[in-house]
Amino acid sequence: MDQNQNSSLFSMNLDAQNSYTLRSTASWAKVLGVASIILAALFILLGIMVQQTMNNYESGFRTYRSSGLSASGIGAMGLAMYVIMGLIYGISGVFALNAGNKINAGLKTNNMETLNAGFAGARNFFALWAILMIISLLLIFIVLMGTMG
């Protein structure tokens, strides 16, 4: 009796219902992962397109050289911005896909190590977005302080 109580206190089981919910969660994580990776590729492609378009306007921008801006410079900035966006979406997509695949595999094979790796992938996914949120908040704060000061 005591042993039963102790085991229920310190263990948690994934029953059939929880396994089913976790499996469908993993499937949607995979969908999100694949969509994010495709979006990342499109962002990088768009960055390259923006850079090439701006390079084509190089002659038209010569008059603005005095302001320190050149078409190729703007194009390079655009490329860098889109590549950063692409990297963010790409990495988060890989984390989501990894979490989805490993949770599914862990549940199918009853392998705890794979399931743990899947949970770690989900943690990495949310941690990445949370860290990006912290960085964005810091940047907003710095900009606000700059405009006020």
Add this chain to the structure above:
Amino acid sequence: MENEKNLFQIELEDIAKSHLKETARWARFLAITGIVGIGLLVVFGIGSAVYNASSSTTTNDDGDTYAAIAGGIVGSLVVAALYFFPCLFLLRFSNKMDRALLSDDASLLSESLRNLKITFRYMGVLTIIMLGFFALGMIGALTSN
């Protein structure tokens, strides 16, 4: 009977619980900052629209200004509504997961996982829609050149 039950049960190890706990923590942080961000977006969106409206009445601008102001308010409200629901589901996931891990309650764990599933589904569908708009924009840009 007990064996049959065990066939459908996987016992969560401490390491799995620790990963779930950390996931819930990051998710709560994201949800709370997201909800605060949405609040700020709505306040600044409506505030700037009201400010523009008050300045445009003094300069007697035409109806286009009001349309732009209304568009600004509606736009910020739509974005806020779109991002509010994943934040809400994420917050529910993290709260229920914390409680489930503290009390070893399987039904709370199930509810928590359901909210995580809804969050992933919502974000997945939103990303696919974004992908569609992105692809359309790129096709439009390519064909116009």
